[in-house]
Amino acid sequence: MLDNIMDNIGWKLLSVLLGFVLWLTVVNYEDPLVTRTFNNVPVNKLNESVITSQRKSIEYVSGDRVDIKIRGKRSLVDRMSYNDIYVYADLSKMSITGAVEIQVQVDNDIKVMEKEPGTMQVELENVLTIQKEIQHVFKDDPAAGYIALNPSIEPNSVQITGPQSKIALVKRVLVPVSISGATKEVTFYGNLQVMGEDGQEILGLTPSINQVKVVVPIEKTKRIDIQVPVTGQVAAGHVLAGVSYEPRTITVRGKEGVVDEVSSITLEPISVQGLTEDKVVEVDLVPLLPRSVFLYDEAETVKVTLDVEALVQRDLILQPREVQNQGLAEGLTLTHVAQGAYSLRLSGTQEALGGLTVSALRPSISLANLGAGTHTVQLVLDLPEGVSLVAQPLRMQVVLEAEGPVTEPEEEQ
Structure with missing residues (x-):
């Protein structure tokens, strides 16, 4: 039996070897090894809390996306998608220079040939918090003949948290207010914008609140005349040559129904009794306004000049x-x-x-x-x-x- 097995052993081994080579050739021909590159693969950041818990902010300078070249059988490689590749950087293993090695996980039958870059570079910065009053900015105007008063904002302040370098750029916090064509009070919830000295919004900061309630009072305006009555007689041999005053008209504001009833404002009569020369009188307008009617962007007094001339x-x-x-x-x-x-x-x-x-x-x-x-x-x-x-x-x-x-x-x- 053994003699039969050992008989022509060389030829038999050669046959086995040739069969194996033939099998490898067939397999590689039908399912060869290929390479493939996946570009711009996002890198998952692990253990960020290790850094942020120390009141530090993280800026990813480079390496938050990576290009990966893999190699494997065509049947496997062709079926792969970005979901089959898990790329991460463990920030708890960051070096003193801010470098974190990028790791790639794929199927065991797939080999990672290259990854570019191989490390993620980060910079750390102290995190600060500041308190800012919330201001408003009107983006448009109400209807013609109406005005918007300063809105009430609730809450009226906010805490802003972020990297020290960005916090230093914060000039003010705004809520944009849109009142286009409004004729009555406007109420809405507005988003906050953190603005810098250059008027540009600063991103990458965290406000303690994202929205505020804004109430904008809308009032009607009207241009009305000023009436200036005089009483008495100037001195003998003189004449009241004229009565001039400035302003002659004023703009008032108030609720629509109230303002509509006002057509003019009349001063208390000014006495010219016994005058022999010009006289200038300033009269406060505010006490003369009807209830719930207010001056709008006007001086609060009217200057009256009594022109007295000798005959x-x-x-x-x-x-x-x-x-x-x-x-x-x-x-x-x-x-x-x-x-x-x-x-x-x-x-x-x-x-x-x-x-x-x-x-x-x-x-x-x-x-x-x-x-x-x-x-x-x-x-x-x-x-x-x-x-x-x-x-x-x-x-x-x-x-x-x-x-x-x-x-x-x-x-x-």
Whole structure:
């Protein structure tokens, strides 16, 4: 038996070897070894709490994603996805230089050929917490004729936690407020934004709250007039030449129904009794406003100037030919009894009398319903405001005569 087995042993071993080689060839031909690269594979961070529990923040400088090359049978490699690769870095094993080795786990029949990078680089920084008041910023406007008052924000402050370098950049904490076209109170919950000196939002910080309640009062505005009454008389020989005041109108705000009822505001009468010179009075507007109506972006006082001027006199010479005849009946002619000029003594302010002429007074007499004969009529002058005639009334004598030849009486036969 043994002799039969050992007979031609060399050929038999060669046959077995050739069969094995043939089997390997067939297997490798049908399911060869191949390589494949998975790019940008995320690295899982393990044991971050070991660092964060020490009030340290972690900044991942590099190595939070990795490219991996694997090798294995085609039948296995072709079926692999990113879910079949687990990549991690254990931060509890970080070196003093901030390097953490990246580990890759795959199926036992798969070999990891390369990983790039091989380590994750991190930087640690102290974590600080600060308290900030929450401010608002309007992103748009209410409807025309309405205004938004400062909103109430609840809560009105927040704690911000983060790396020391980022905390140092924090300028303010904002809640954006949108009130586009609003005509009544707006209430909403708004998200917070942590802003830097440059007006850009700072990311990577943790607020103690993410939202706040915002209530924005909306009121109506209206432009109204100011009325300034005066009382009394200035001193003899003087005149109140004018009353000026600034502002002449103001904008008020309030609830819509209340503001709609307000058209003007009237000051208490200002006395000019016995004044001989200009007087300036400032009046507080706030006490004069109706209840629940308020000034909007306006000065709280009105400045009233009382312009008082001394009266002066001036004489103008009026020629009869300058008088306009009103209502002269047809068939009549007019003759002035006094052929000389009339003197008009006028009283008024220097400004009013300075450039005044007789023609500007448009002197006239009324002859309506008057027949032939001698008549005394009153001179009518169109006096400017603030100008008066010292001697009144001024009367003129005129003669009205019928036109045509005079009929002689017939002689008796």
